[in-house]
Amino acid sequence: xxxxxxxTRNKAPATEERLRDADRSQGTILAAARDEFAxxxxxxxxxxxxxxxxxxxxxxxxxYFDDKEQLFRAVLEQAxxxxxxxxxxxxxxxxxxxxxxxxxxxxxxxxxxxHPEFLTLLNSANLHKARHLEGSLRVREMNSPLIATxxxxxxxxxxxxxxRGGIDPVQLYVSIAGLSYFYLSNNHTLSAIFxxxxxxxxxxxxxxxxxxDVILGYVLRS
Amino acid sequence: xxxxxxxTRNKAPATEERLRDADRSQGTILAAARDEFAxxxxxxxxxxxxxxxxxxxxxxxxxYFDDKEQLFRAVLEQAxxxxxxxxxxxxxxxxxxxxxxxxxxxxxxxxxxxHPEFLTLLNSANLHKARHLEGSLRVREMNSPLIATxxxxxxxxxxxxxxRGGIDPVQLYVSIAGLSYFYLSNNHTLSAIFxxxxxxxxxxxxxxxxxxDVILGYVLRS
Amino acid sequence: xxxxxxxTRNKAPATEERLRDADRSQGTILAAARDEFAxxxxxxxxxxxxxxxxxxxxxxxxxYFDDKEQLFRAVLEQAxxxxxxxxxxxxxxxxxxxxxxxxxxxxxxxxxxxHPEFLTLLNSANLHKARHLEGSLRVREMNSPLIATxxxxxxxxxxxxxxRGGIDPVQLYVSIAGLSYFYLSNNHTLSAIFxxxxxxxxxxxxxxxxxxDVILGYVLRS
Amino acid sequence: xxxxxxxTRNKAPATEERLRDADRSQGTILAAARDEFAxxxxxxxxxxxxxxxxxxxxxxxxxYFDDKEQLFRAVLEQAxxxxxxxxxxxxxxxxxxxxxxxxxxxxxxxxxxxHPEFLTLLNSANLHKARHLEGSLRVREMNSPLIATxxxxxxxxxxxxxxRGGIDPVQLYVSIAGLSYFYLSNNHTLSAIFxxxxxxxxxxxxxxxxxxDVILGYVLRS
DNA sequence: TATGAATGAGAATTCATTCAT
DNA sequence: TATGAATGAATTCTCATTCAT
Numbered sequence: 001x002x003x004x005x006x007x008t009r010n011k012a013p014a015t016e017e018r019l020r021d022a023d024r025s026q027g028t029i030l031a032a033a034r035d036e037f038a039x040x041x042x043x044x045x046x047x048x049x050x051x052x053x054x055x056x057x058x059x060x061x062x063x064y065f066d067d068k069e070q071l072f073r074a075v076l077e078q079a080x081x082x083x084x085x086x087x088x089x090x091x092x093x094x095x096x097x098x099x100x101x102x103x104x105x106x107x108x109x110x111x112x113x114x115h116p117e118f119l120t121l122l123n124s125a126n127l128h129k130a131r132h133l134e135g136s137l138r139v140r141e142m143n144s145p146l147i148a149t150x151x152x153x154x155x156x157x158x159x160x161x162x163x164r165g166g167i168d169p170v171q172l173y174v175s176i177a178g179l180s181y182f183y184l185s186n187n188h189t190l191s192a193i194f195x196x197x198x199x200x201x202x203x204x205x206x207x208x209x210x211x212x213d214v215i216l217g218y219v220l221r222s
Numbered sequence: 223x224x225x226x227x228x229x230t231r232n233k234a235p236a237t238e239e240r241l242r243d244a245d246r247s248q249g250t251i252l253a254a255a256r257d258e259f260a261x262x263x264x265x266x267x268x269x270x271x272x273x274x275x276x277x278x279x280x281x282x283x284x285x286y287f288d289d290k291e292q293l294f295r296a297v298l299e300q301a302x303x304x305x306x307x308x309x310x311x312x313x314x315x316x317x318x319x320x321x322x323x324x325x326x327x328x329x330x331x332x333x334x335x336x337h338p339e340f341l342t343l344l345n346s347a348n349l350h351k352a353r354h355l356e357g358s359l360r361v362r363e364m365n366s367p368l369i370a371t372x373x374x375x376x377x378x379x380x381x382x383x384x385x386r387g388g389i390d391p392v393q394l395y396v397s398i399a400g401l402s403y404f405y406l407s408n409n410h411t412l413s414a415i416f417x418x419x420x421x422x423x424x425x426x427x428x429x430x431x432x433x434x435d436v437i438l439g440y441v442l443r444s
Numbered sequence: 445x446x447x448x449x450x451x452t453r454n455k456a457p458a459t460e461e462r463l464r465d466a467d468r469s470q471g472t473i474l475a476a477a478r479d480e481f482a483x484x485x486x487x488x489x490x491x492x493x494x495x496x497x498x499x500x501x502x503x504x505x506x507x508y509f510d511d512k513e514q515l516f517r518a519v520l521e522q523a524x525x526x527x528x529x530x531x532x533x534x535x536x537x538x539x540x541x542x543x544x545x546x547x548x549x550x551x552x553x554x555x556x557x558x559h560p561e562f563l564t565l566l567n568s569a570n571l572h573k574a575r576h577l578e579g580s581l582r583v584r585e586m587n588s589p590l591i592a593t594x595x596x597x598x599x600x601x602x603x604x605x606x607x608r609g610g611i612d613p614v615q616l617y618v619s620i621a622g623l624s625y626f627y628l629s630n631n632h633t634l635s636a637i638f639x640x641x642x643x644x645x646x647x648x649x650x651x652x653x654x655x656x657d658v659i660l661g662y663v664l665r666s
Numbered sequence: 667x668x669x670x671x672x673x674t675r676n677k678a679p680a681t682e683e684r685l686r687d688a689d690r691s692q693g694t695i696l697a698a699a700r701d702e703f704a705x706x707x708x709x710x711x712x713x714x715x716x717x718x719x720x721x722x723x724x725x726x727x728x729x730y731f732d733d734k735e736q737l738f739r740a741v742l743e744q745a746x747x748x749x750x751x752x753x754x755x756x757x758x759x760x761x762x763x764x765x766x767x768x769x770x771x772x773x774x775x776x777x778x779x780x781h782p783e784f785l786t787l788l789n790s791a792n793l794h795k796a797r798h799l800e801g802s803l804r805v806r807e808m809n810s811p812l813i814a815t816x817x818x819x820x821x822x823x824x825x826x827x828x829x830r831g832g833i834d835p836v837q838l839y840v841s842i843a844g845l846s847y848f849y850l851s852n853n854h855t856l857s858a859i860f861x862x863x864x865x866x867x868x869x870x871x872x873x874x875x876x877x878x879d880v881i882l883g884y885v886l887r888s
Numbered sequence: 889t890a891t892g893a894a895t896g897a898g899a900a901t902t903c904a905t906t907c908a909t
Numbered sequence: 910t911a912t913g914a915a916t917g918a919a920t921t922c923t924c925a926t927t928c929a930t
Binding site for chain 2: 889891892
Binding site: 502503506511512 | 902903904905906907
């Protein structure tokens with residue numbers, strides 16, 4: 001009973017409009033749970049609200065996911081799976097090293113911007129010391145394929161003389177993510193403290209430009 | 223009833239002793255609450271546990287802080303006050319522009335490392351859209367004095383020809399914070415996914431070096 | 445729909461095979477239910493677990509037995525039917541009166557020992573004031589044939605001068621049962637309180653000997 | 667927080683009619699729980715109903731007793747404590763050996779008859795393999811003082827020539843208890859099966875007489 | 889100032905049972 | 910006959926908060 005809606009099923013359903021569709025139900029629950037967890041955190045999320053969001057009986061959540069913890073785990077796994085899927089579509093190796101880095105910074109920024117739930121889910125996961133990833137069979141799949149790609153990009157840049165050498169792709173990846181993540185995840189406190197709205201279109205453009213400058217400024221041979 | 227132990231007080235107490243008790247109790251509660259909120263988040267924190275941690279009666283928490291929300295607000299304010307206090311001690315303007323930036327990166331890293339509760343508190347605050355900072359009389363005091371200092375440093379660096387121009391001190395401040403914050407706040411998920419411990423002494427040193435390189439690489443005129 | 449696997453059936457089945465399946469399923473369910481009820485009592489038994497034990501779909505239980513109460517009733521009836529069947533095989537009238545009584549004490553003891561589920565089922569039934577026996581068509585069959593036999597044995601013993609007179613066979617039957625029942629049914633609390641294991645081979649032998657002595661000591665003319 | 671109402675308290679309450687009386691509340695809860703457990707067993711008992719019976723807030727039960735299991739444990743302990751207290755009042759050693767045994771049979775019978783909850787509580791405890799007595803600090807106090815007394819009585823009887831020798835007081839105690847216990851605890855199924863009411867005044871008198879005959883018939887030297 | 893007792897609303901989870909095929 | 914999906918009504922337990930002293 002670990003299917004989560006998006007996977008293929010063995011038995012074809014009687015009709016497309018079938019009310020009783022295990023796969024679809026699981027998917028609906030997962031989506032509702034993702035929203036609820038994103039909005040309230042693991043501790044603040046309510047199983048009742050998840051059921052309501054999903055338009056399904058609360059009991060069904062337990063039928064498919066056992067308990068709140070497992071549900072969170074499933075949500076988290078799916079969130080990772082999704083971003084990894086998107087990353088795979090980037091085809092960075094078709095670009096020049098500098099262009100590739102720009103593209104990555106931009107992608108990261110845009111993905112976080114459009115998927116704020118991803119940020120709060122990760123925050124919740126970290127609050128709980130990532131124990132929801134422990135023993136996950138899919139944890140390997142969550143390792144970003146970008147690390148390898150990034151290594152390749154850095155190597156190419158170094159060879160063509162544009163990039164400095166000795167850059168750890170993991171460090172760079174974490175830095176690229178961190179520059180976007182912190183700005184967006186902490187946008188509320190930052191906005192409150194600086195007394196200025198960090199989410200206006202202008203502010204967002206400035207941030208993206210700044211981040212590109214930071215990353216490129218770092219890697220480019222001076 | 224907004225005293226929080228170490229701050230100035232409005233009400234004249236019956237006796238010095240009683241006052242000190244009250245003062246100490248508030249401080250004890252705040253510390254206990256900070257730990258509990260840091261460990262479990264706002265939603266996961268338990269008033270019972272806070273009382274237990276503080277070794278004080280639960281009712282007393284309500285006596286001093288009205289409710290959980292106000293208590294969190296107080297904890298949050300104090301956390302900001304504390305880091306600002308530390309920042310004030312930095313005396314960055316005594317250093318060369320490049321040295322000052324290095325020092326700031328290092329300070330930020332070290333502070334976050336030594337005060338992990340600060341990170342989770344901010345995460346909680348942001349999960350709740352920073353409404354705990356709304357209407358805070360102290361919110362102004364929370365604005366980092368470093369922004370002005372940073373502007374000064376950047377200006378000096380530009381003038382002496384070592385730094386590039388056109389750098390927004392707020393953006394830079396956010397970037398410096400973000401580079402440390404994300405690594406430390408998300409260390410559990412990152413460690414799980416990369417399959418390597420990001421908190422070994424070696425890893426920490428590498429991260430600090432990397433961050434200095436990134437920030438300096440960015441600001442230094444090439 | 446009152447078949448229970450091994451009993452005669454009213455409805456002609458479509459095919460022999462299908463019938464045997466249905467028959468077997470009912471039997472499997474009954475056995476699983478008996479074990480579950482024995483282990484957890486009526487209130488603590490779980491329909492889910494019964495289905496799981498039986499390796500059959502939960503819905504099937506309802507198909508055959510309507511609800512939990514009816515299922516318990518069926519289990520209880522079968523339990524009685526089984527012990528009565530065993531009792532019928534005793535052929536006590538072939539033995540001398542005293543030997544017959546010894547044999548009966550021994551049989552009761554052994555049956556309870558080997559069928560601990562019988563004890564807990566009866567306890568559950570009594571907790572519910574035996575309402576599961578109400579209106580049972582088979583309740584007559586549950587009346588022990590031993591009562592009549594016991595009357596005959598007592599009469600023979602009285603006539604041959606070995607037994608005292610005026611013994612009510614029902615009282616004697618209840619006493620024989622009670623001596624074994626209490627020891628075995630309450631063995632856990634008794635063991636805990638006396639601080640000695642009442643179920644060692646030695647303890648069991650001593651108990652059986654003691655019970656024979658008690659019963660014989662009572663009936664034998666002194 | 668393990669007081670249970672009947673014990674002495676440290677602080678004298680402000681008034682006898684005080685509403686907030688920890689001791690009294692615990693006692694009230696215990697009594698309500700005892701009745702509920704006796705009526706429905708551990709599995710069938712409802713915390714809601716216990717609160718309702720007690721006329722107290724459900725939450726208070728958890729405040730004092732942690733959970734259902736601990737509550738049952740407390741009820742069980744108190745039940746044992748109570749019967750032991752009554753047993754202590756018997757003063758059997760003032761009677762002749764035969765009279766003492768008669769008195770004990772009678773007491774056991776009467777106590778069980780007047781405290782049917784004791785029987786169902788023990789049944790529940792045994793269904794759960796007496797794990798509620800495990801680690802009980804009071805389990806020692808639950809050991810009947812009668813065992814020693816019974817040994818003394820048997821010894822006296824043997825010495826004065828009226829009793830046979832070699833009788834294990836534990837076996838005898840279990841037998842005396844079992845004769846009453848089974849009749850009363852299983853009275854519903856027995857009544858149903860024999861088709862006769864075992865609880866009429868006449869039936870009860872006959873049972874008591876029979877049990878005395880059985881026990882005395884056994885111990886008396888023939 | 890300080891505290892143990894008490895509570896109502898809610899929260900996760902469970903359970904017998906039914907639906908639809 | 911057999912089964913996976915679905916549900917409503919509990920049920921245990923929790924939690925922030927208030928009472929009374």
